[in-house]
Amino acid sequence: MRFLSRRLVMPNDLNYANALFGGRALEWIDEEAAIYAICQLETNCLVTKHIGEISFESPATQGDIVEFGLATKKVGKTSITVTCLVRNKATKKTICLADDIVFVRVDPDTKLPVPHGKTIEALVAQTQEEMKSLNIL
Numbered sequence: 107m108r109f110l111s112r113r114l115v116m117p118n119d120l121n122y123a124n125a126l127f128g129g130r131a132l133e134w135i136d137e138e139a140a141i142y143a144i145c146q147l148e149t150n151c152l153v154t155k156h157i158g159e160i161s162f163e164s165p166a167t168q169g170d171i172v173e174f175g176l177a178t179k180k181v182g183k184t185s186i187t188v189t190c191l192v193r194n195k196a197t198k199k200t201i202c203l204a205d206d207i208v209f210v211r212v213d214p215d216t217k218l219p220v221p222h223g224k225t226i227e228a229l230v231a232q233t234q235e236e237m238k239s240l241n242i243l
């Protein structure tokens with residue numbers, strides 16, 4: 107799992123109990139997972155099809171830096187399934203885990219599913235190259 111993105115919990119992100127609002131966390135997860143899937147499949151013609159189990163493990167509070175870990179779980183013909191873990195950057199405590207987030211590649215005109223042409227092996231190799239280019243290996 108790679109942690110490549112961070113966000114600062116601001117006053118506008120809080121719920122009535124002064125903790126990070128679950129809806130805001132879900133919005134961030136959907137966006138971060140979509141960015142990850144777009145980069146993995148190298149196309150932005152993707153839609154969110156399914157979000158599986160989501161579990162909120164511990165609260166985040168104002169001023170916390172949260173980081174997003176993403177990993178590819180499964181690669182299908184038209185779809186990719188990813189996992190997203192949100193944790194506190196300082197303590198590494200898990201805030202939220204969203205499993206089985208499925209994105210489907212669609213044709214921009216018909217909006218119907220189309221093959222993305224990627225395999226899990228190709229994505230592993232692509233990720234290695236990307237990490238080398240980012241100087242994080």
Ligand SMILES: CC(=O)SCCNC(=O)CCNC(=O)[C@H](O)C(C)(C)COP(=O)(O)OP(=O)(O)OC[C@H]1O[C@@H](n2cnc3c(N)ncnc32)[C@H](O)[C@@H]1OP(=O)(O)O
Pocket residue numbers: 136140152153154155156181182183184185186208210212217218219
């Ligand atoms: C990034 C965003 O925010 S997009 C906005 C929110 N999302 C949307 O508006 C999407 C609305 N949904 C749709 O337009 C349609 O459901 C579509 C085009 C995504 C998919 O249509 P479907 O008829 O379900 O497609 P189909 O049955 O062929 O399945 C496509 C793929 O999704 C997978 N899939 C379908 N349903 C599910 C499900 N419930 N759970 C997991 N995977 C699923 C299939 O296994 C298939 O994957 P594969 O080709 O890799 O084997």
